[in-house]
Amino acid sequence: KKQAYIRNFAIIAHIDHGKSTLADRIMEMTNTVSQRESSEQLLDDMAVEKAHGVTVKSRTVRNYYVDPAGQEYEYNLIDTPGHVDFNYEVSRSLSATDGALLLVDATKGVQAQTVANYRLAKEAGIVLVPIINKVDNAMADVDRTMLELMDLDPSFTPDTTLKISAKTGLGVKEVLLAVRDRIPAPSGDPTKPLKALVFDSKFDPYQGVVVQARLFDGRLDYRDQLTFMAHQISTLSKEIGFFAPQAQATNVLSAGDVGYIVTGIKDPQAVQVGDTITTSDHGLLSPLPGYQTIEPMVYAGIYPRGGQYRDLKVAIEKLSLNDAAFQYVPEQSEALGTGFRGGFLGIFHLQIIRERLKSEFGLDVITTMPNATFRVWVQGEDQPRYIENPNQFPDYHLIKEVDEPYVLAKITAPNEHLNAIMRLAEGRRGELIDLATIGELLSITYRMPISEIAYDFFNELKSVSHGFATLSTSRDDYGPSDLVRLDIAIDYANVDALTFVMHRLHVQDFAQVLVTKLKDLVPRKLQSMPIQASVEGRVIARADIPPLRKVAAAGSKPSKKQQQLRRQGQKAHIDLPQAVFDAILDIN
Ligand code: GTP
Numbered sequence: 347k348k349q350a351y352i353r354n355f356a357i358i359a360h361i362d363h364g365k366s367t368l369a370d371r372i373m374e375m376t377n378t379v380s381q382r383e384s385s386e387q388l389l390d391d392m393a394v395e396k397a398h399g400v401t402v403k404s405r406t407v408r409n410y411y412v413d414p415a416g417q418e419y420e421y422n423l424i425d426t427p428g429h430v431d432f433n434y435e436v437s438r439s440l441s442a443t444d445g446a447l448l449l450v451d452a453t454k455g456v457q458a459q460t461v462a463n464y465r466l467a468k469e470a471g472i473v474l475v476p477i478i479n480k481v482d483n484a485m486a487d488v489d490r491t492m493l494e495l496m497d498l499d500p501s502f503t504p505d506t507t508l509k510i511s512a513k514t515g516l517g518v519k520e521v522l523l524a525v526r527d528r529i530p531a532p533s534g535d536p537t538k539p540l541k542a543l544v545f546d547s548k549f550d551p552y553q554g555v556v557v558q559a560r561l562f563d564g565r566l567d568y569r570d571q572l573t574f575m576a577h578q579i580s581t582l583s584k585e586i587g588f589f590a591p592q593a594q595a596t597n598v599l600s601a602g603d604v605g606y607i608v609t610g611i612k613d614p615q616a617v618q619v620g621d622t623i624t625t626s627d628h629g630l631l632s633p634l635p636g637y638q639t640i641e642p643m644v645y646a647g648i649y650p651r652g653g654q655y656r657d658l659k660v661a662i663e664k665l666s667l668n669d670a671a672f673q674y675v676p677e678q679s680e681a682l683g684t685g686f687r688g689g690f691l692g693i694f695h696l697q698i699i700r701e702r703l704k705s706e707f708g709l710d711v712i713t714t715m716p717n718a719t720f721r722v723w724v725q726g727e728d729q730p731r732y733i734e735n736p737n738q739f740p741d742y743h744l745i746k747e748v749d750e751p752y753v754l755a756k757i758t759a760p761n762e763h764l765n766a767i768m769r770l771a772e773g774r775r776g777e778l779i780d781l782a783t784i785g786e787l788l789s790i791t792y793r794m795p796i797s798e799i800a801y802d803f804f805n806e807l808k809s810v811s812h813g814f815a816t817l818s819t820s821r822d823d824y825g826p827s828d829l830v831r832l833d834i835a836i837d838y839a840n841v842d843a844l845t846f847v848m849h850r851l852h853v854q855d856f857a858q859v860l861v862t863k864l865k866d867l868v869p870r871k872l873q874s875m876p877i878q879a880s881v882e883g884r885v886i887a888r889a890d891i892p893p894l895r896k897v898a899a900a901g902s903k904p905s906k907k908q909q910q911l912r913r914q915g916q917k918a919h920i921d922l923p924q925a926v927f928d929a930i931l932d933i934n
Pocket residue numbers: 359360361362363364365366367368399400401426427428429479480481482483510511512513514
């Protein structure tokens with residue numbers, strides 16, 4: 347099979363613009379699946395994806411396309427996620443392709459993720475085919491969408507842009523032809539040593555690590571001895587193949603192909619996404635550049651509910667193999683026991699991880715309130731400390747300066763929502779950097795602390811703009827910030843899982859609402875228990891948890907002596923339900 351007859355491409359788009367629908371239609375028109383099978387979206391098969399109606403993981407499917415002249419082509423299609431938290435998956439997938447279909451919904455026009463994905467594709471240096479989707483919809487405004495696309499890239503013209511309905515199939519034939527004619531065939535050398543890029547991986551309980559790889563050079567035979575170059579791990583491949591869309595074993599993959607390899611490796615940490623695979627004999631000397639490691643936006647504690655630490659550890663290792671953006675280190679909490687501090691790309695990412703732990707591993711976990719990394723300059727130290735856990739935030743009288751990380755938030759929205767968006771962004775300490783237009787849309791850039799954007803900003807943005815505004819973020823520098831540590835004591839004992847670092851502006855309101863909520867959520871005991879919120883040694887809010895039963899209330903106010911005893915050395919044996927942490931997220 348010649349590379350001239352292979353095309354590796356992705357579909358990129360803003361969320362809900364129709365990627366999965368177009369992918370289904372392509373699989374159907376190439377007879378990869380029957381029409382009946384595709385009545386349900388085939389690619390979004392993970393439980394969390396069904397629940398949220400979004401794509402979280404990229405997938406690769408091989409289709410065989412027969413063109414009008416009767417020539418058969420191998421079309422490797424990679425579906426990519428659209429939510430702002432999963433940008434990283436998009437750029438990884440793109441590095442395995444030679445081109446992408448850039449899909450825009452004609453009822454919505456160019457939106458923030460359209461622009462962000464366009465930039466990722468340009469960085470990857472791949473060819474783009476612009477497509478306007480949903481032309482069947484009564485609300486479609488094809489002309490306006492076309493103008494916006496031309497604004498984005500002058501090479502997108504009415505002649506080069508396809509107009510389709512992924513739903514009815516209108517124009518999808520032309521899409522298949524454009525893939526043949528406009529996306530370049532791969533140009534690797536099958537006679538050179540094997541050079542394959544791992545762009546995705548997962549852990550299978552029976553097969554061990556299964557990777558997806560793009561072969562740039564060389565060939566891979568069934569049962570070749572392979573080396574994963576990052577950790578120099580050798581293994582005999584157990585099975586190789588491709589997805590169509592179910593796994594299909596094959597004997598050979600060669601330069602230009604995309605496929606899977608069952609490695610048999612049982613240690614999920616031995617293989618990483620971005621790794622280069624070569625043959626153990628006559629292999630490559632130096633690996634591909636791989637991927638940049640990504641820095642998480644937010645961190646949160648993940649703790650098992652009731653003694654399943656071992657299970658949690660195994661699950662987290664496996665999950666992180668499948669989600670390279672998710673990072674973790676072990677962590678200890680007095681209140682919650684042994685667990686992990688996870689790093690995430692955003693709150694939605696955290697939520698997805700929590701749900702995947704439940705749906706794929708049957709584990710119930712407690713996740714604490716997420717925070718950004720703080721940079722703290724301490725008296726008498728010349729290097730700053732980078733702090734990911736609020737408990738390590740130093741005492742206020744030791745601190746010279748505190749900095750927090752910022753992002754550039756690029757918001758696109760129709761003009762009429764500008765005021766509402768500015769009010770929202772300024773209430774979150776946003777600083778206006780740039781205001782530009784793309785077609786009839788405004789593109790507004792704010793510099794904002796991650797801590798202000800991480801909680802619910804995206805949801806509020808959607809709400810103030812009636813669903814029209816969209817968001818993409820990129821990291822910016824640290825900046826000085828008046829951050830303080832808020833400690834919570836229940837029954838005179840500090841609860842480490844309830845330590846927060848936040849801006850002085852927000853702390854009073856936050857503390858007030860928090861103690862009020864905690865009063866109802868923390869399980870009662872026989873005696874009444876005070877909840878105290880303190881900043882810099884001063885109690886700024888307080889509430890009392892009533893005693894369990896009326897009878898016990900008689901002597902509920904602890905005597906001076908009892909108070910003294912409780913203050914001394916005793917840990918709070920407080921059972922913190924997840925509801926406590928959910929309520930905290932709600933306050934923000
Ligand atoms: P994510 O997977 O969440 O990133 O979204 P997506 O881009 O894959 O969008 P999806 O294919 O799930 O489509 C979103 C919605 O648009 C669905 O309700 C589709 O039925 C609808 N849709 C997709 N294509 C068309 C089209 O050509 N015309 C119309 N009218 N609706 C469409």
